[in-house]
Amino acid sequence: MVAEAYAYTHLISRYCNWWDTFACLLAAGWFPMREAGLRALDVGAGPGSATYALLDFSRAVNLTIVDLGAPDQFRALLTPRPEIAMVESSWAMSHFVHRLSEERGLGGPYGASLNDFFNLRLVRTREMNEETRRELISKIMDEYDSGWDGAKWILREDYPEWHEPDRYHLCMISHFLTLDKVLEDAAEALQGVKKTLPPGGIIAVVGAARTGGKYGPIYQELERQMSGLAHLEIPEPPVSVFDEESQEQLNKLYRSIQGRLVELGVDPDAAMASWSSGIRDFVVQRWKPDNKPVIPRFRLEVFRAGHRPKKRRRA
Numbered sequence: 001m002v003a004e005a006y007a008y009t010h011l012i013s014r015y016c017n018w019w020d021t022f023a024c025l026l027a028a029g030w031f032p033m034r035e036a037g038l039r040a041l042d043v044g045a046g047p048g049s050a051t052y053a054l055l056d057f058s059r060a061v062n063l064t065i066v067d068l069g070a071p072d073q074f075r076a077l078l079t080p081r082p083e084i085a086m087v088e089s090s091w092a093m094s095h096f097v098h099r100l101s102e103e104r105g106l107g108g109p110y111g112a113s114l115n116d117f118f119n120l121r122l123v124r125t126r127e128m129n130e131e132t133r134r135e136l137i138s139k140i141m142d143e144y145d146s147g148w149d150g151a152k153w154i155l156r157e158d159y160p161e162w163h164e165p166d167r168y169h170l171c172m173i174s175h176f177l178t179l180d181k182v183l184e185d186a187a188e189a190l191q192g193v194k195k196t197l198p199p200g201g202i203i204a205v206v207g208a209a210r211t212g213g214k215y216g217p218i219y220q221e222l223e224r225q226m227s228g229l230a231h232l233e234i235p236e237p238p239v240s241v242f243d244e245e246s247q248e249q250l251n252k253l254y255r256s257i258q259g260r261l262v263e264l265g266v267d268p269d270a271a272m273a274s275w276s277s278g279i280r281d282f283v284v285q286r287w288k289p290d291n292k293p294v295i296p297r298f299r300l301e302v303f304r305a306g307h308r309p310k311k312r313r314r315a
């Protein structure tokens with residue numbers, strides 16, 4: 001139930017924060033768009049707030065272009081569905097995403113494709129490449145029932161880019177860099193994402209709006225690690241508001257959970273007695289019939305890879 005409880009508490013507000021992030025990037029001309037479609041990474045994806053927001057935002061851009069009967073020159077902005085790799089270590093979160101995608105009726109993702117961000121190495125060393133090469137050749141030998149030299153030839157001819165690193169145009173990091181230790185453990189993987197960003201590629205970090213306390217040094221360190229990339233200054237990202245209909249729908253959802261707990265024989269007051277008053281008040285507020293849900297403010301840091309000039313050949 002942990003994944004469900006987490007999603008109940010955070011999924012909607014963070015989905016909205018990411019939607020606002022993409023709107024902000026689009027307005028700044030920084031939203032990465034690509035004729036062949038985006039490849040994105042959702043780091044510590046949890047229940048998939050950033051992933052679902054990206055899928056829906058891109059879909060909305062496409063639908064707007066079509067619905068407006070936009071002139072031909074804007075049709076070039078129609079893009080395929082982004083390909084998103086969710087990196088998530090918890091099986092429960094991954095499974096939650098699978099079930100939510102089945103319910104949504106808009107297709108996947110059906111879980112995480114990578115499990116440990118800390119050990120993700122996009123930049124491969126010579127040794128890693130050699131190991132990958134050997135593995136691929138063995139696989140081809142099995143599949144094609146060929147010898148070593150034949151498999152080497154197939155690898156060269158059919159998979160000429162096998163040694164290229166995976167590159168992502170957009171890396172979304174949402175409420176993941178919350179402790180010094182996490183940033184420390186993630187540092188090498190983050191360098192890999194940074195070094196393999198294509199020109200115009202973005203690393204976007206969303207977190208709690210609080211800037212003081214433990215977060216100050218974390219963001220300072222993040223900025224240091226991202227040096228060399230352009231930093232888009234967004235002092236306070238705009239936050240969208242729920243209209244009345246959405247408020248009503250949300251309140252219905254919140255109270256249906258309360259109703260279900262009571263139905264299951266849980267006494268919410270007794271269950272919450274040992275909780276800190278902040279969390280208790282938060283839950284109680286959600287269950288009030290006149291609750292006015294608001295999307296919390298958030299912090300957004302965006303880093304972008306420049307368009308590197310091609311190296312001149314020596315005369």
Ligand SMILES: C[S@@+](CC[C@H](N)C(=O)[O-])C[C@H]1O[C@@H](n2cnc3c(N)ncnc32)[C@H](O)[C@@H]1O
Pocket residue numbers: 010014043044045046047048049087088089090093115116117118173174175176
């Ligand atoms: C605070 S949650 C944030 C979830 C989501 N991004 C959001 O904004 O709501 C952090 C998530 O990172 C996952 N996580 C922790 N360590 C990880 C690792 N090394 N690799 C991938 N995911 C990890 C946790 O399981 C958890 O779902």
